[in-house]
Amino acid sequence: MSLRILSAALLCLGITVALGWAVLDRPxxxxxxxxxVTSAMPESGVEHPITAxxxxxxxxxxxxxxxxxxxxxxxxxxxxxxxxxxxEQMGLENPLLRAVMAWLxxxxxIVAGFxxxxxxxxxxxxxxxxxxxxxxxxxxxxxxxxxxxxDNAALMRAGLxxxxxxxxxxxxxxxxxxxxxxxxxxxxxxTLILVIELTLTLSIGLTLISLFRLTPPxxxxxxxxxxxxxxxx
Amino acid sequence: MPWLDLLLxxxxxxTAALAxxxxxxxxxxxxxxxxxxxMALAWVRxxxxxxxxxxxxxxxxxxxxxxxxxxxYLRRPFGSRVDKPGDRP
Numbered sequence: 001m002s003l004r005i006l007s008a009a010l011l012c013l014g015i016t017v018a019l020g021w022a023v024l025d026r027p028x029x030x031x032x033x034x035x036x037v038t039s040a041m042p043e044s045g046v047e048h049p050i051t052a053x054x055x056x057x058x059x060x061x062x063x064x065x066x067x068x069x070x071x072x073x074x075x076x077x078x079x080x081x082x083x084x085x086x087x088e089q090m091g092l093e094n095p096l097l098r099a100v101m102a103w104l105x106x107x108x109x110i111v112a113g114f115x116x117x118x119x120x121x122x123x124x125x126x127x128x129x130x131x132x133x134x135x136x137x138x139x140x141x142x143x144x145x146x147x148x149x150x151d152n153a154a155l156m157r158a159g160l161x162x163x164x165x166x167x168x169x170x171x172x173x174x175x176x177x178x179x180x181x182x183x184x185x186x187x188x189x190x191t192l193i194l195v196i197e198l199t200l201t202l203s204i205g206l207t208l209i210s211l212f213r214l215t216p217p218x219x220x221x222x223x224x225x226x227x228x229x230x231x232x233x
Numbered sequence: 234m235p236w237l238d239l240l241l242x243x244x245x246x247x248t249a250a251l252a253x254x255x256x257x258x259x260x261x262x263x264x265x266x267x268x269x270x271x272m273a274l275a276w277v278r279x280x281x282x283x284x285x286x287x288x289x290x291x292x293x294x295x296x297x298x299x300x301x302x303x304x305x306y307l308r309r310p311f312g313s314r315v316d317k318p319g320d321r322p
Binding site: 050115123124125127128129132134135138208211212 | 282283285287290291292295298299301302
């Protein structure tokens with residue numbers, strides 16, 4: 001037993017030393033990427049370098065990221081059916097939570113909108129705004145507020161795919177004048193990026209909410225669950 | 234500020250170790266959420282506010298909620314785990 005522990009410790013030590021050596025011995029970067037980004041900023045259509053990289057200079061990466069997110073939620077949807085939002089299944093019948101929600105919800109929506117809008121000139125953007133939107137959805141579900149429109153499968157799927165489809169569509173449309181895929185024309189770059197980010201925010205928010213909605217209904221007490229089953233047709 | 238950064242780094246390692254070593258799953262999940270929030274602070278200190286925002290919202294917030302939800306599901310008695318209403322024999 002002690003021999004196994006000793007060999008594991010030695011292995012860990014060896015990997016740590018190798019990693020440290022790799023970090024210390026890495027080759028110097030051959031080109032100054034921050035400088036290249038800064039010099040190309042006027043062509044990006046936005047003022048924040050990170051948004052410029054994510055949605056203009058390396059928008060292909062972001063496109064694939066969104067595709068992976070969509071794939072993940074499609075697999076999750078295939079494995080489980082979304083649970084309908086029923087207040088009696090939330091287990092949090094708390095009037096205080098609902099009262100707080102009434103105050104918080106507008107604030108959360110404003111923050112999501114601000115993060116999306118702020119993305120063009122300061123930290124923020126579609127991913128952050130989308131996750132704040134999803135937080136609002138999670139709170140709504142915990143408070144037992146029924147959101148019937150989320151149960152509309154066709155609408156939900158359209159919302160999930162909206163971001164990727166808009167991104168792809170704009171990427172393909174800009175090819176008409178004869179430029180490569182996802183090369184936005186300078187005059188409209190800012191608008192196009194904002195449109196893409198808006199749809200991405202909606203899709204990312206819906207993706208995260210639908211992942212949360214795939215969790216099973218809440219019934220702590222087995223007898224209660226049986227009663228619920230008996231009531232269900 | 235270097236002392237604060239050192240403290241932050243050490244706390245990160247300690248919370249990560251606590252999350253991994255915790256016997257009680259609930260404690261592990263809470264430690265994971267604490268780790269995520271501290272990680273967001275570390276990203277701010279590394280001058281990466283974009284990643285800090287994403288880490289706080291997705292890493293600590295939504296993942297924490299999903300983990301807690303899963304934990305609540307696992308703690309239920311086996312017979313009451315229902316996939317779909319009316320699905321159980």
